[in-house]
Amino acid sequence: MVTRRRFLAGCTAVPFLSYLSLNSAFGATPPSMLVMAMQLDNITSLDPHESFEAIGGQICGNLYQKLVMPDPQQADKVIGALAKSWDASSDNSVYTFHLDPAAKFADGSPVTAEDVAFSIERIVKLDKSPAFIINQFGFTKDNVTQLVTAKDTHTVEMKLGAPAAETFLLYCLSATVGSIVSKKACLANQQNNDFGNGWLKQHSAGSGAFTLRTWNASETVILELSPQFSGESKIKRVILKHIADPAAQALMVQKGDVDVAYDLTTEQLLQVKDDPKLSLVNQSLSAIMLMSCNTNNPYLKKPQVWQALKWALDYDSIQKNILSMSFTTHQSFLPSGFPAALDDTPFHKDLGKAKALLAEAGYPDGFEITLDHYSMQPYPDIAQAIQTQLGAIGIKVSLIAAENRQVLTKMRARQHQLALTVWGADYFDPNSNTEAFCVNTDNSDNARNRTLAWRCSWSDDEFNKLTEQALHEPDAAKRIALYHQIQQLGREKSPFIYMMQRTRNTVCGKNISDVHMTVLEQWPYEQVKKA
Numbered sequence: 125m126v127t128r129r130r131f132l133a134g135c136t137a138v139p140f141l142s143y144l145s146l147n148s149a150f151g152a153t154p155p156s157m158l159v160m161a162m163q164l165d166n167i168t169s170l171d172p173h174e175s176f177e178a179i180g181g182q183i184c185g186n187l188y189q190k191l192v193m194p195d196p197q198q199a200d201k202v203i204g205a206l207a208k209s210w211d212a213s214s215d216n217s218v219y220t221f222h223l224d225p226a227a228k229f230a231d232g233s234p235v236t237a238e239d240v241a242f243s244i245e246r247i248v249k250l251d252k253s254p255a256f257i258i259n260q261f262g263f264t265k266d267n268v269t270q271l272v273t274a275k276d277t278h279t280v281e282m283k284l285g286a287p288a289a290e291t292f293l294l295y296c297l298s299a300t301v302g303s304i305v306s307k308k309a310c311l312a313n314q315q316n317n318d319f320g321n322g323w324l325k326q327h328s329a330g331s332g333a334f335t336l337r338t339w340n341a342s343e344t345v346i347l348e349l350s351p352q353f354s355g356e357s358k359i360k361r362v363i364l365k366h367i368a369d370p371a372a373q374a375l376m377v378q379k380g381d382v383d384v385a386y387d388l389t390t391e392q393l394l395q396v397k398d399d400p401k402l403s404l405v406n407q408s409l410s411a412i413m414l415m416s417c418n419t420n421n422p423y424l425k426k427p428q429v430w431q432a433l434k435w436a437l438d439y440d441s442i443q444k445n446i447l448s449m450s451f452t453t454h455q456s457f458l459p460s461g462f463p464a465a466l467d468d469t470p471f472h473k474d475l476g477k478a479k480a481l482l483a484e485a486g487y488p489d490g491f492e493i494t495l496d497h498y499s500m501q502p503y504p505d506i507a508q509a510i511q512t513q514l515g516a517i518g519i520k521v522s523l524i525a526a527e528n529r530q531v532l533t534k535m536r537a538r539q540h541q542l543a544l545t546v547w548g549a550d551y552f553d554p555n556s557n558t559e560a561f562c563v564n565t566d567n568s569d570n571a572r573n574r575t576l577a578w579r580c581s582w583s584d585d586e587f588n589k590l591t592e593q594a595l596h597e598p599d600a601a602k603r604i605a606l607y608h609q610i611q612q613l614g615r616e617k618s619p620f621i622y623m624m625q626r627t628r629n630t631v632c633g634k635n636i637s638d639v640h641m642t643v644l645e646q647w648p649y650e651q652v653k654k655a
Contacts, residue, residue: 152380155654156360158636160384161373163500164366165342166528171324172303173243174252177532178411178548178645181300183345183364185646188303188330191221191240191280192294199552199643200463202294206235206304206331210294216287223278229306230328230335230350237274242307244272244282246319253536254301256573257550260559261293262286292595295551305329333650334362342366342527349650357650368500377402377631383654384639385631389502393449393629404629407641410459410549411626412557413451415495415510417619420581421541423493428485430619434471436478436517437510439623446505447624454625456611457561461643464554464607470615478517490518496534497544499525507544535579538569546626547576548645554607555595561620562587562610582619 153159166177172184192210195201204210207221227235247258248268262285263271271283284293296302309329310320320329328336333355334347345364349357365382367373374392377385378399388396396402415433417424424430439453458465482488497507504525511521521542526534534540549556564577565588571578577587587610594606614620630639635655641647 153383156358158359158362158384158649158652158654159382160362160364160386161367161376161382162364162386163368163528164345164364165368165500166498166532167339167341167345168529168533169325170328170336170339170345171252171321172300172305172330173247173250173254174321174325175300176253177529178546181548182645182647183336183347184300184303184330185332186334186347186362186649187328187332187336188300188305189227189235189332190298190302190304192298192302194295194298194552194642194644194646196640196642202291202298205298206240212290216290217284219282219284219290219293220275221280221282223280225278226354227331228352229309229331230352231306231309232352233306233308234277235304235331236277237280238277239307240280240304241269241272241274242310243304245269246305246310247301250319250321251572252321253574254299254550256559256575257296257299257301259573261288261296289596289598292553292555295553295556298552299550301550303330333357333648337361347649353650355650358654359650359652362649370501374631377633380633383633383636387500388450388629388631390447390449393631396631397449401634403632403634403636405632405639405641407628407630407645408459408461408643409626409628409645410462410557410643411546411645412454412457412459412548412622413506413544413546413624413626414457415621415623416535416540416543416545416576416580417621418538418540418543418580419619420538421493423487423491424541424619426485427617428481429487430621431616432478432481432485432517433514433519434615434621435474435481436519437471437513437621437623438473439469439471441473442506442509443624446502446509449627449629450502451624451626453623455615455622457557457614457620457622458554458607458611459549459557459625459643462549462552462554462557464604464611466608466611473513475516482517482519487518490520492520492522493541494522494524495542495544496524496526496531496540498528498531500528503544510544536574538579538581550644552644554603555591558591558594558607558610561614561618562591564588576620577618580619584617587613587618 167180189205191207192202193205195203208224209222211220248263306329313323314320333353338346347362349360370389373385376382443453455469456466497503560576564583567583597603638651638653
Protein backbone atom coordinates (compact mmCIF):
# COMPACT_ATOMS: atom_id res chain seq x y z
CA MET A 125 0.00 0.00 0.00
CA VAL A 126 1.22 3.51 -0.81
CA THR A 127 1.02 5.68 2.27
CA ARG A 128 0.97 9.43 2.25
CA ARG A 129 4.36 9.53 4.00
CA ARG A 130 5.89 7.26 1.37
CA PHE A 131 4.28 9.31 -1.42
CA LEU A 132 5.76 12.60 -0.22
CA ALA A 133 9.18 11.05 0.30
CA GLY A 134 9.02 9.54 -3.16
CA CYS A 135 8.23 12.88 -4.73
CA THR A 136 11.63 14.14 -3.60
CA ALA A 137 13.57 11.25 -5.09
CA VAL A 138 11.80 9.50 -7.95
CA PRO A 139 9.43 10.45 -10.75
CA PHE A 140 5.71 10.47 -10.14
CA LEU A 141 4.50 8.07 -12.82
CA SER A 142 0.72 8.07 -12.85
CA TYR A 143 -2.00 9.00 -10.44
CA LEU A 144 -4.16 6.33 -12.01
CA SER A 145 -1.66 3.65 -11.00
CA LEU A 146 -2.24 4.41 -7.31
CA ASN A 147 -5.22 3.15 -5.37
CA SER A 148 -5.43 5.41 -2.38
CA ALA A 149 -6.02 9.10 -1.75
CA PHE A 150 -3.25 10.98 0.01
CA GLY A 151 -5.11 13.83 1.68
CA ALA A 152 -4.02 17.42 2.07
CA THR A 153 -0.58 18.45 0.91
CA PRO A 154 1.84 20.08 3.40
CA PRO A 155 1.51 23.85 3.91
CA SER A 156 5.05 24.53 2.66
CA MET A 157 4.57 22.54 -0.55
CA LEU A 158 2.69 23.51 -3.73
CA VAL A 159 1.68 20.43 -5.70
CA MET A 160 0.29 20.84 -9.20
CA ALA A 161 -1.10 18.41 -11.78
CA MET A 162 -0.05 19.63 -15.23
CA GLN A 163 0.67 18.46 -18.74
CA LEU A 164 4.45 18.65 -18.89
CA ASP A 165 5.13 16.76 -22.09
CA ASN A 166 5.96 19.87 -24.11
CA ILE A 167 9.13 20.65 -22.15
CA THR A 168 12.21 19.99 -24.30
CA SER A 169 14.76 21.79 -22.11
CA LEU A 170 14.97 23.90 -18.96
CA ASP A 171 17.96 25.82 -20.27
CA PRO A 172 16.36 29.30 -20.53
CA HIS A 173 18.33 30.04 -23.69
CA GLU A 174 16.81 26.99 -25.35
CA SER A 175 13.41 26.60 -23.71
CA PHE A 176 10.70 27.81 -26.07
CA GLU A 177 7.45 26.37 -24.72
CA ALA A 178 4.90 27.96 -22.38
CA ILE A 179 5.30 25.66 -19.37
CA GLY A 180 9.07 25.49 -19.75
CA GLY A 181 9.09 29.29 -19.86
CA GLN A 182 6.92 29.47 -16.76
CA ILE A 183 9.31 27.21 -14.86
CA CYS A 184 12.35 29.12 -16.09
CA GLY A 185 10.67 32.32 -14.89
CA ASN A 186 10.88 30.92 -11.37
CA LEU A 187 14.51 29.81 -11.73
CA TYR A 188 15.98 32.90 -13.40
CA GLN A 189 15.75 36.67 -13.47
CA LYS A 190 16.10 38.99 -16.45
CA LEU A 191 17.44 42.50 -16.60
CA VAL A 192 13.87 43.77 -16.82
CA MET A 193 10.36 42.37 -16.53
CA PRO A 194 6.78 43.36 -17.37
CA ASP A 195 5.10 45.24 -14.55
CA PRO A 196 2.77 42.72 -12.81
CA GLN A 197 0.23 45.51 -12.37
CA GLN A 198 0.47 46.79 -15.96
CA ALA A 199 1.73 44.26 -18.51
CA ASP A 200 2.49 46.85 -21.19
CA LYS A 201 4.98 48.59 -18.89
CA VAL A 202 8.52 47.34 -18.23
CA ILE A 203 10.23 47.63 -14.82
CA GLY A 204 13.68 46.70 -13.57
CA ALA A 205 14.55 43.24 -12.26
CA LEU A 206 18.31 42.62 -12.11
CA ALA A 207 18.77 46.09 -13.61
CA LYS A 208 17.93 48.89 -11.20
CA SER A 209 18.07 51.45 -14.02
CA TRP A 210 19.18 51.92 -17.61
CA ASP A 211 20.16 54.68 -20.03
CA ALA A 212 19.83 55.04 -23.80
CA SER A 213 22.04 57.04 -26.13
CA SER A 214 20.44 59.93 -28.02
CA ASP A 215 20.00 57.78 -31.14
CA ASN A 216 18.82 54.66 -29.23
CA SER A 217 21.74 52.58 -30.50
CA VAL A 218 23.59 52.12 -27.18
CA TYR A 219 21.94 51.02 -23.93
CA THR A 220 23.62 50.91 -20.53
CA PHE A 221 22.19 48.82 -17.68
CA HIS A 222 23.04 49.36 -14.01
CA LEU A 223 22.69 46.16 -11.97
CA ASP A 224 21.40 45.66 -8.46
CA PRO A 225 24.58 45.06 -6.42
CA ALA A 226 22.66 42.93 -3.92
CA ALA A 227 21.56 40.34 -6.52
CA LYS A 228 22.95 36.83 -6.00
CA PHE A 229 22.77 33.49 -7.74
CA ALA A 230 21.44 30.51 -5.79
CA ASP A 231 25.00 29.41 -4.95
CA GLY A 232 25.63 32.72 -3.20
CA SER A 233 27.87 34.30 -5.83
CA PRO A 234 26.99 37.85 -6.93
CA VAL A 235 25.30 38.59 -10.24
CA THR A 236 27.78 40.70 -12.17
CA ALA A 237 27.94 42.55 -15.46
CA GLU A 238 30.24 39.80 -16.68
CA ASP A 239 27.43 37.26 -16.13
CA VAL A 240 25.06 39.46 -18.14
CA ALA A 241 27.50 39.88 -21.02
CA PHE A 242 28.19 36.14 -20.98
CA SER A 243 24.45 35.37 -21.02
CA ILE A 244 23.85 37.50 -24.13
CA GLU A 245 26.92 35.96 -25.80
CA ARG A 246 25.66 32.49 -24.85
CA ILE A 247 22.22 33.14 -26.38
CA VAL A 248 23.71 34.24 -29.67
CA LYS A 249 26.40 31.58 -29.92
CA LEU A 250 24.16 28.67 -28.85
CA ASP A 251 21.69 29.87 -31.50
CA LYS A 252 18.77 27.78 -30.25
CA SER A 253 15.18 28.36 -31.35
CA PRO A 254 14.47 31.51 -29.26
CA ALA A 255 17.79 33.19 -30.15
CA PHE A 256 16.13 35.18 -32.94
CA ILE A 257 14.51 37.38 -30.28
CA ILE A 258 17.97 38.68 -29.34
CA ASN A 259 19.63 38.27 -32.75
CA GLN A 260 17.30 40.85 -34.28
CA PHE A 261 19.31 43.61 -32.56
CA GLY A 262 22.25 42.93 -34.85
CA PHE A 263 24.15 40.54 -32.60
CA THR A 264 26.04 37.74 -34.36
CA LYS A 265 28.47 35.06 -33.26
CA ASP A 266 31.28 37.20 -34.65
CA ASN A 267 30.39 40.54 -33.03
CA VAL A 268 28.43 39.87 -29.84
CA THR A 269 31.51 39.73 -27.58
CA GLN A 270 32.54 43.20 -28.75
CA LEU A 271 29.03 44.70 -28.70
CA VAL A 272 27.93 43.55 -25.23
CA THR A 273 30.52 44.32 -22.58
CA ALA A 274 30.95 44.70 -18.83
CA LYS A 275 32.12 48.27 -18.16
CA ASP A 276 32.55 47.52 -14.47
CA THR A 277 31.21 45.00 -11.95
CA HIS A 278 27.64 46.30 -12.12
CA THR A 279 27.44 48.13 -15.47
CA VAL A 280 26.67 46.50 -18.84
CA GLU A 281 26.81 48.25 -22.18
CA MET A 282 24.91 47.00 -25.24
CA LYS A 283 25.78 48.46 -28.63
CA LEU A 284 23.04 47.53 -31.08
CA GLY A 285 23.55 46.87 -34.76
CA ALA A 286 21.00 49.58 -35.49
CA PRO A 287 18.89 51.97 -33.39
CA ALA A 288 15.93 50.33 -31.68
CA ALA A 289 12.98 51.70 -29.75
CA GLU A 290 13.59 51.41 -26.03
CA THR A 291 10.32 49.60 -25.33
CA PHE A 292 11.00 47.06 -28.06
CA LEU A 293 14.46 46.20 -26.71
CA LEU A 294 13.17 45.96 -23.14
CA TYR A 295 10.26 43.71 -24.09
CA CYS A 296 12.67 41.36 -25.85
CA LEU A 297 15.03 41.29 -22.87
CA SER A 298 12.05 40.43 -20.64
CA ALA A 299 11.40 37.21 -22.59
CA THR A 300 12.51 33.85 -21.16
CA VAL A 301 15.52 33.84 -23.48
CA GLY A 302 16.70 37.04 -21.75
CA SER A 303 17.37 35.13 -18.52
CA ILE A 304 20.73 35.77 -16.88
CA VAL A 305 22.76 32.65 -16.05
CA SER A 306 25.88 32.15 -13.95
CA LYS A 307 28.96 32.23 -16.17
CA LYS A 308 30.97 30.28 -13.61
CA ALA A 309 28.42 27.45 -13.33
CA CYS A 310 27.89 27.15 -17.10
CA LEU A 311 31.58 27.04 -17.97
CA ALA A 312 32.35 24.63 -15.13
CA ASN A 313 29.85 22.18 -16.62
CA GLN A 314 30.37 22.68 -20.35
CA GLN A 315 31.23 19.83 -22.70
CA ASN A 316 32.55 20.27 -26.22
CA ASN A 317 32.19 24.06 -25.97
CA ASP A 318 28.41 23.85 -25.44
CA PHE A 319 28.37 26.67 -22.83
CA GLY A 320 26.94 24.15 -20.34
CA ASN A 321 23.82 23.56 -22.47
CA GLY A 322 23.75 19.80 -21.88
CA TRP A 323 24.06 20.32 -18.14
CA LEU A 324 21.65 23.25 -17.91
CA LYS A 325 18.85 21.31 -19.58
CA GLN A 326 18.31 19.57 -16.22
CA HIS A 327 19.99 21.90 -13.73
CA SER A 328 19.65 25.56 -12.86
CA ALA A 329 22.18 28.38 -12.53
CA GLY A 330 20.01 31.39 -11.88
CA SER A 331 19.10 34.06 -9.36
CA GLY A 332 15.36 33.37 -9.30
CA ALA A 333 13.21 32.47 -6.33
CA PHE A 334 13.67 28.72 -6.88
CA THR A 335 16.29 26.19 -7.90
CA LEU A 336 15.73 23.05 -9.94
CA ARG A 337 16.02 19.83 -7.98
CA THR A 338 14.61 17.34 -10.52
CA TRP A 339 13.22 17.19 -14.03
CA ASN A 340 12.18 13.85 -15.44
CA ALA A 341 10.71 14.33 -18.89
CA SER A 342 6.94 13.79 -19.04
CA GLU A 343 6.94 12.82 -15.37
CA THR A 344 7.96 15.33 -12.69
CA VAL A 345 9.54 18.72 -12.09
CA ILE A 346 10.59 19.61 -8.53
CA LEU A 347 11.69 23.11 -7.51
CA GLU A 348 13.06 24.23 -4.15
CA LEU A 349 13.14 27.74 -2.70
CA SER A 350 16.53 29.31 -3.28
CA PRO A 351 18.64 29.84 -0.14
CA GLN A 352 19.33 33.34 -1.48
CA PHE A 353 15.66 34.30 -1.88
CA SER A 354 15.22 37.49 0.13
CA GLY A 355 11.43 37.76 0.05
CA GLU A 356 8.71 36.18 2.16
CA SER A 357 7.40 32.85 0.92
CA LYS A 358 5.86 29.96 2.79
CA ILE A 359 6.19 27.80 -0.31
CA LYS A 360 9.49 25.95 0.08
CA ARG A 361 8.99 23.28 -2.56
CA VAL A 362 6.95 23.09 -5.78
CA ILE A 363 6.11 19.70 -7.31
CA LEU A 364 4.75 19.62 -10.83
CA LYS A 365 3.38 16.22 -11.85
CA HIS A 366 2.76 15.26 -15.43
CA ILE A 367 -0.85 14.10 -15.49
CA ALA A 368 -1.88 13.89 -19.14
CA ASP A 369 -5.56 13.08 -18.50
CA PRO A 370 -7.58 16.17 -17.50
CA ALA A 371 -10.17 13.92 -15.82
CA ALA A 372 -7.45 12.53 -13.57
CA GLN A 373 -6.31 16.07 -12.78
CA ALA A 374 -9.87 17.01 -11.80
CA LEU A 375 -10.19 14.00 -9.51
CA MET A 376 -6.86 14.75 -7.83
CA VAL A 377 -7.70 18.37 -7.03
CA GLN A 378 -11.17 17.39 -5.79
CA LYS A 379 -9.66 14.83 -3.41
CA GLY A 380 -6.99 17.24 -2.23
CA ASP A 381 -4.12 15.13 -3.54
CA VAL A 382 -2.88 18.18 -5.45
CA ASP A 383 -3.35 21.88 -4.79
CA VAL A 384 -3.80 22.89 -8.41
CA ALA A 385 -5.17 21.30 -11.59
CA TYR A 386 -3.83 23.18 -14.57
CA ASP A 387 -5.21 21.65 -17.75
CA LEU A 388 -8.89 20.89 -17.25
CA THR A 389 -10.95 20.92 -20.40
CA THR A 390 -14.43 22.38 -20.66
CA GLU A 391 -15.93 19.03 -19.68
CA GLN A 392 -14.13 18.98 -16.31
CA LEU A 393 -14.46 22.72 -15.71
CA LEU A 394 -18.24 22.45 -15.97
CA GLN A 395 -18.15 19.67 -13.39
CA VAL A 396 -15.95 21.44 -10.80
CA LYS A 397 -16.87 25.12 -11.18
CA ASP A 398 -19.53 24.95 -8.46
CA ASP A 399 -17.54 22.71 -6.08
CA PRO A 400 -17.36 24.65 -2.76
CA LYS A 401 -13.93 23.12 -2.02
CA LEU A 402 -12.43 24.63 -5.18
CA SER A 403 -11.90 28.02 -6.82
CA LEU A 404 -11.17 29.03 -10.40
CA VAL A 405 -8.56 31.61 -11.34
CA ASN A 406 -9.20 32.94 -14.86
CA GLN A 407 -6.64 34.58 -17.10
CA SER A 408 -6.80 35.32 -20.80
CA LEU A 409 -3.50 34.18 -22.27
CA SER A 410 -1.54 35.17 -25.34
CA ALA A 411 -1.74 31.58 -26.62
CA ILE A 412 -3.26 31.28 -30.11
CA MET A 413 -4.51 27.93 -31.41
CA LEU A 414 -3.96 27.55 -35.12
CA MET A 415 -3.50 25.15 -37.99
CA SER A 416 -0.28 25.59 -40.00
CA CYS A 417 0.28 24.56 -43.62
CA ASN A 418 3.75 23.44 -44.65
CA THR A 419 4.06 24.95 -48.11
CA ASN A 420 6.72 22.39 -49.05
CA ASN A 421 3.80 20.02 -49.54
CA PRO A 422 2.55 20.25 -53.15
CA TYR A 423 -1.11 20.50 -52.07
CA LEU A 424 -0.38 23.28 -49.57
CA LYS A 425 1.55 25.65 -51.82
CA LYS A 426 -1.39 27.63 -53.17
CA PRO A 427 -3.11 30.51 -51.33
CA GLN A 428 -6.50 29.24 -52.60
CA VAL A 429 -5.98 26.07 -50.53
CA TRP A 430 -5.18 28.09 -47.43
CA GLN A 431 -8.33 30.11 -47.94
CA ALA A 432 -10.41 26.97 -48.56
CA LEU A 433 -9.30 25.58 -45.20
CA LYS A 434 -10.23 28.84 -43.49
CA TRP A 435 -13.76 28.78 -44.93
CA ALA A 436 -14.29 25.05 -44.33
CA LEU A 437 -13.96 25.17 -40.54
CA ASP A 438 -16.89 25.70 -38.20
CA TYR A 439 -15.13 27.79 -35.56
CA ASP A 440 -18.21 28.52 -33.46
CA SER A 441 -19.18 24.87 -33.28
CA ILE A 442 -15.69 23.85 -32.12
CA GLN A 443 -15.64 26.63 -29.55
CA LYS A 444 -19.12 25.99 -28.14
CA ASN A 445 -19.07 22.19 -28.15
CA ILE A 446 -15.45 21.48 -27.20
CA LEU A 447 -13.81 24.65 -25.84
CA SER A 448 -16.52 26.82 -24.27
CA MET A 449 -14.61 27.54 -21.03
CA SER A 450 -11.04 27.21 -22.25
CA PHE A 451 -10.83 29.09 -25.58
CA THR A 452 -12.60 31.89 -27.41
CA THR A 453 -12.82 32.21 -31.18
CA HIS A 454 -9.98 34.42 -32.43
CA GLN A 455 -8.83 34.82 -36.03
CA SER A 456 -5.68 36.91 -35.92
CA PHE A 457 -2.08 36.30 -34.90
CA LEU A 458 -2.06 39.09 -32.30
CA PRO A 459 -3.88 37.99 -29.13
CA SER A 460 -6.77 39.98 -27.76
CA GLY A 461 -5.36 42.36 -25.16
CA PHE A 462 -2.20 43.07 -27.15
CA PRO A 463 -1.64 46.47 -28.78
CA ALA A 464 -3.06 46.49 -32.34
CA ALA A 465 -4.89 43.16 -32.02
CA LEU A 466 -7.83 42.61 -34.40
CA ASP A 467 -10.70 40.99 -32.51
CA ASP A 468 -13.22 40.59 -35.35
CA THR A 469 -13.89 37.07 -36.70
CA PRO A 470 -14.49 37.26 -40.48
CA PHE A 471 -14.28 33.54 -41.23
CA HIS A 472 -17.17 31.11 -40.76
CA LYS A 473 -18.25 27.82 -42.26
CA ASP A 474 -19.02 28.30 -45.97
CA LEU A 475 -18.63 25.00 -47.82
CA GLY A 476 -19.59 26.48 -51.18
CA LYS A 477 -16.86 29.09 -51.00
CA ALA A 478 -14.34 26.51 -49.71
CA LYS A 479 -15.09 24.08 -52.55
CA ALA A 480 -14.85 26.84 -55.15
CA LEU A 481 -11.44 27.84 -53.82
CA LEU A 482 -10.25 24.22 -53.98
CA ALA A 483 -11.43 23.97 -57.57
CA GLU A 484 -9.64 27.22 -58.39
CA ALA A 485 -6.47 25.73 -56.93
CA GLY A 486 -6.84 22.72 -59.23
CA TYR A 487 -8.17 20.24 -56.67
CA PRO A 488 -11.95 20.02 -57.23
CA ASP A 489 -12.02 16.52 -55.71
CA GLY A 490 -9.80 17.41 -52.77
CA PHE A 491 -6.68 15.51 -51.72
CA GLU A 492 -5.17 13.47 -48.89
CA ILE A 493 -3.12 15.13 -46.16
CA THR A 494 -1.86 14.46 -42.62
CA LEU A 495 -2.57 16.55 -39.52
CA ASP A 496 -0.15 16.41 -36.58
CA HIS A 497 -1.67 17.37 -33.23
CA TYR A 498 -1.05 17.12 -29.50
CA SER A 499 -2.20 13.83 -28.00
CA MET A 500 -3.70 15.27 -24.81
CA GLN A 501 -7.24 16.59 -24.68
CA PRO A 502 -8.86 18.67 -26.01
CA TYR A 503 -6.69 18.43 -29.14
CA PRO A 504 -7.79 14.95 -30.28
CA ASP A 505 -11.42 16.12 -30.18
CA ILE A 506 -10.55 19.28 -32.11
CA ALA A 507 -8.53 17.31 -34.65
CA GLN A 508 -11.45 14.94 -35.22
CA ALA A 509 -13.77 17.91 -35.76
CA ILE A 510 -11.30 19.35 -38.30
CA GLN A 511 -11.05 15.95 -39.99
CA THR A 512 -14.84 15.81 -40.38
CA GLN A 513 -15.19 19.43 -41.53
CA LEU A 514 -12.40 19.22 -44.12
CA GLY A 515 -13.81 15.90 -45.27
CA ALA A 516 -16.96 17.78 -46.25
CA ILE A 517 -14.98 19.58 -49.00
CA GLY A 518 -13.15 16.46 -50.16
CA ILE A 519 -9.94 16.74 -48.12
CA LYS A 520 -9.17 13.38 -46.51
CA VAL A 521 -7.21 14.03 -43.32
CA SER A 522 -5.15 11.37 -41.52
CA LEU A 523 -4.58 12.29 -37.88
CA ILE A 524 -1.17 11.87 -36.23
CA ALA A 525 -1.26 12.30 -32.44
CA ALA A 526 1.95 12.71 -30.43
CA GLU A 527 3.26 14.32 -27.27
CA ASN A 528 3.47 18.09 -27.42
CA ARG A 529 7.25 18.24 -27.74
CA GLN A 530 7.23 15.61 -30.51
CA VAL A 531 4.83 17.68 -32.58
CA LEU A 532 6.94 20.79 -32.02
CA THR A 533 10.18 18.96 -32.86
CA LYS A 534 8.63 17.73 -36.11
CA MET A 535 7.52 21.26 -37.02
CA ARG A 536 10.95 22.68 -36.21
CA ALA A 537 12.39 20.17 -38.69
CA ARG A 538 9.78 21.26 -41.30
CA GLN A 539 8.53 17.67 -41.58
CA HIS A 540 4.81 18.27 -40.94
CA GLN A 541 2.06 18.75 -43.52
CA LEU A 542 -0.80 20.26 -41.51
CA ALA A 543 -0.21 20.84 -37.80
CA LEU A 544 -2.62 21.84 -35.04
CA THR A 545 -0.66 23.66 -32.35
CA VAL A 546 -0.77 26.55 -29.91
CA TRP A 547 1.61 29.50 -30.08
CA GLY A 548 2.26 31.92 -27.22
CA ALA A 549 3.83 35.36 -27.61
CA ASP A 550 7.31 35.84 -26.18
CA TYR A 551 7.01 39.47 -25.09
CA PHE A 552 4.29 42.11 -24.86
CA ASP A 553 4.80 43.87 -28.16
CA PRO A 554 3.06 43.36 -31.53
CA ASN A 555 6.37 42.46 -33.13
CA SER A 556 6.58 39.26 -31.06
CA ASN A 557 3.94 37.39 -33.05
CA THR A 558 4.35 39.46 -36.21
CA GLU A 559 8.00 38.44 -36.45
CA ALA A 560 7.15 34.79 -35.77
CA PHE A 561 4.30 34.47 -38.28
CA CYS A 562 5.37 36.87 -41.01
CA VAL A 563 9.15 37.09 -41.33
CA ASN A 564 11.30 34.63 -43.26
CA THR A 565 14.16 36.29 -45.12
CA ASP A 566 16.17 33.07 -45.56
CA ASN A 567 14.12 30.00 -46.47
CA SER A 568 17.11 27.64 -46.61
CA ASP A 569 17.26 24.65 -44.28
CA ASN A 570 20.20 26.13 -42.36
CA ALA A 571 18.65 29.57 -41.90
CA ARG A 572 19.66 31.52 -38.82
CA ASN A 573 16.18 32.74 -37.85
CA ARG A 574 13.78 29.81 -37.82
CA THR A 575 10.45 31.52 -37.27
CA LEU A 576 7.03 29.90 -37.69
CA ALA A 577 6.98 31.21 -41.25
CA TRP A 578 10.29 29.42 -41.84
CA ARG A 579 8.92 26.22 -40.28
CA CYS A 580 6.17 26.31 -42.89
CA SER A 581 8.69 27.00 -45.70
CA TRP A 582 6.81 30.22 -46.47
CA SER A 583 8.40 33.55 -47.34
CA ASP A 584 6.78 36.68 -48.75
CA ASP A 585 8.73 39.89 -49.33
CA GLU A 586 5.67 42.04 -48.70
CA PHE A 587 5.32 40.66 -45.18
CA ASN A 588 9.07 40.90 -44.54
CA LYS A 589 9.14 44.57 -45.55
CA LEU A 590 5.94 45.60 -43.73
CA THR A 591 7.09 43.92 -40.51
CA GLU A 592 10.41 45.76 -40.68
CA GLN A 593 8.59 49.04 -41.33
CA ALA A 594 6.19 48.54 -38.40
CA LEU A 595 9.01 47.57 -36.07
CA HIS A 596 10.88 50.84 -36.60
CA GLU A 597 7.92 53.21 -37.05
CA PRO A 598 8.37 55.94 -34.38
CA ASP A 599 4.79 57.24 -34.56
CA ALA A 600 2.63 55.10 -32.26
CA ALA A 601 -0.61 55.54 -34.23
CA LYS A 602 1.08 54.76 -37.55
CA ARG A 603 2.72 51.71 -36.00
CA ILE A 604 -0.67 50.38 -34.84
CA ALA A 605 -2.12 50.98 -38.32
CA LEU A 606 0.71 49.00 -39.90
CA TYR A 607 0.08 46.04 -37.61
CA HIS A 608 -3.62 46.18 -38.51
CA GLN A 609 -2.62 46.05 -42.19
CA ILE A 610 -0.26 43.09 -41.66
CA GLN A 611 -2.95 41.12 -39.80
CA GLN A 612 -5.48 41.73 -42.57
CA LEU A 613 -2.95 40.56 -45.16
CA GLY A 614 -2.12 37.55 -43.00
CA ARG A 615 -5.72 36.45 -43.08
CA GLU A 616 -5.75 36.56 -46.87
CA LYS A 617 -2.25 35.61 -47.91
CA SER A 618 -0.58 33.44 -45.25
CA PRO A 619 -0.64 29.65 -44.67
CA PHE A 620 -1.85 29.97 -41.08
CA ILE A 621 -5.45 29.33 -39.99
CA TYR A 622 -5.97 31.21 -36.71
CA MET A 623 -8.75 29.60 -34.70
CA MET A 624 -8.87 30.32 -30.97
CA GLN A 625 -7.31 32.18 -28.04
CA ARG A 626 -6.79 30.35 -24.77
CA THR A 627 -8.36 31.23 -21.45
CA ARG A 628 -6.49 29.63 -18.58
CA ASN A 629 -8.81 28.36 -15.85
CA THR A 630 -6.52 27.28 -13.04
CA VAL A 631 -8.47 25.16 -10.56
CA CYS A 632 -7.20 25.53 -6.99
CA GLY A 633 -8.13 24.23 -3.58
CA LYS A 634 -9.94 26.82 -1.47
CA ASN A 635 -6.87 27.08 0.76
CA ILE A 636 -4.80 28.41 -2.15
CA SER A 637 -4.65 32.17 -2.74
CA ASP A 638 -2.48 34.82 -4.40
CA VAL A 639 -2.25 33.05 -7.75
CA HIS A 640 -1.04 35.79 -10.07
CA MET A 641 -0.62 34.78 -13.69
CA THR A 642 0.14 37.12 -16.58
CA VAL A 643 -1.14 37.16 -20.15
CA LEU A 644 2.22 35.58 -21.09
CA GLU A 645 1.51 32.70 -18.64
CA GLN A 646 4.26 33.72 -16.22
CA TRP A 647 3.42 32.70 -12.66
CA PRO A 648 5.67 33.52 -9.67
CA TYR A 649 5.17 30.48 -7.46
CA GLU A 650 6.71 32.17 -4.41
CA GLN A 651 3.69 34.48 -4.15
CA VAL A 652 1.24 31.62 -3.61
CA LYS A 653 -0.20 31.29 -0.13
CA LYS A 654 -1.73 28.22 1.52
CA ALA A 655 -4.13 28.57 4.42
